[in-house]
Amino acid sequence: MTSLVPLLEVTELRVRFDTRGRRVQAVNGLSYRLDAGRTLAIIGESGSGKSVSSRALMGLLPPAAQVSGSARFSGVELLGLSERQMRRHRGADIAMVFQDPARSLNPTMRIGTQITEAVRAHTEVTRQEAHNRAVELLQLVRLPAAEARFHEYPHQLSGGMRQRVMIAIALAANPKLLIADEATTALDVTTQAQIMELLAELQQRLGTAIILISHDLGLAATYAHDVIVMYAGRAVEYAPASRLFKQVRMPYTRALLGAIPRLDRPSHVELPVTPGQPPDLTRLPPGCPFAPRCAHATDTCREQAPPFDEHEAGHWWACWHPCAGEAPSIETAGAVLAEDQ
Ligand SMILES: Nc1ncnc2c1ncn2[C@@H]1O[C@H](COP(=O)(O)OP(=O)(O)OP(=O)(O)O)[C@@H](O)[C@H]1O
Ligand code: SF4
Ligand SMILES: [Mg+2]
Incomplete structure (x- = not known):
């Protein structure tokens, strides 16, 4: 529909x-x-x-x-x-998640702080409310042991976990x-x-x-x-x-x-x-840009x-x-x- x-x-x-x-x-x-x-x-x-x-x-x-x-x-x-x-x-x-969370996350900042900052950047909330929302977001993206991981640095997480953190940051302001x-x-x-199942969910x-x-x-x-x-x-x-x-x-x-x-x-x-x-x-090229690689290409395609x-x-x-x-x-x-x- x-x-x-x-x-x-x-x-x-x-x-x-x-x-x-x-x-x-x-x-x-x-x-x-x-x-x-x-x-x-x-x-x-x-x-x-x-x-x-x-x-x-x-x-x-x-x-x-x-x-x-x-x-x-x-x-x-x-x-x-x-x-x-x-x-x-x-x-x-509109929020974006990139291929390389290692480069998108700040290596010197705890992940909880990074998510809390993302929450505060978009919404008027107290420090405590932002913290709670950050934990909630980590739970939403199913980061195992979210509360404990809150205080860890990006290098302490696996690639999949870092990508979950990036998704949590992207979702901080409820983008459409x-x-x-x-x-x-x-x-x-x-x-x-x-990760794809998570996004679908x-x-x-x-x-x-x-x-x-x-x-x-x-x-x-x-x-x-x-x-x-x-x-x-x-x-x-x-x-x-x-x-x-x-x-x-x-x-x-x-x-x-x-x-x-x-x-x-x-x-x-x-x-x-x-x-x-x-x-x-x-x-x-003037015609179909795929023509040089296409087995079906004719003169019409090239022109x-x-x-x-x-x-x-x-x-x-x-x-x-x-x-x-x-x-x-x-x-x-x-x-x-x-x-x-
Ligand atoms: N800042 C830039 N200056 C000049 N050309 C650029 C710039 N950024 C991208 N391009 C060119 O624009 C074209 C499209 O790039 P784009 O990054 O959108 O490709 P892509 O489909 O995302 O490729 P990939 O799958 O490798 O990420 C490429 O030829 C690229 O070299
Ligand atoms: S058949 Fe012709 S128009 Fe179609 S993709 Fe091939 S070259 Fe392009
Ligand atoms: Mg690209």
């Missing part, structure tokens, strides 16, 4: 970096909507624009970034807000949207599943919407309601997860399916997504960029020659790629 005003509506988002004479079109006309309590996975290879597009929403890009388009959060335009205006939304409305940018990538497969309890940024279509298949596949700064396929994995249309998505991690492969290993390199974002349209109800893609029929098994997915690359 979709509400009339989406929690987040991103329209034609573009981000360009002009640095040292090079112009990088990192995000190139991205549009999507996200309703409260839903999970949207943004999937794509390294450099496809997943992080930049999400950081743009929070005003977290360097000044060199040229941002255009629109991103309305509960009807309020986020793009173009001053740093002071943006600070009102950051943390309180949580952006998890590769938040479980550095964890082993079992801990990754535990918190979503049920708190109604938080989640943007799940990942290389991993398997994660999206299990935990997302909707999936966007990005390539070279654009969305190339967008559909409810239940539909996408039954009826993949883009050859690129089909190729990514071959990269779903297996239990015998550690999740943090860089996966062999497809042969060939993603395009140089400073010199995008004209396929439009990103809603070809079937709720299912968007950008491809002149979409795949037909059921999704391939993981083993055969790679066969859609050009063999000589």
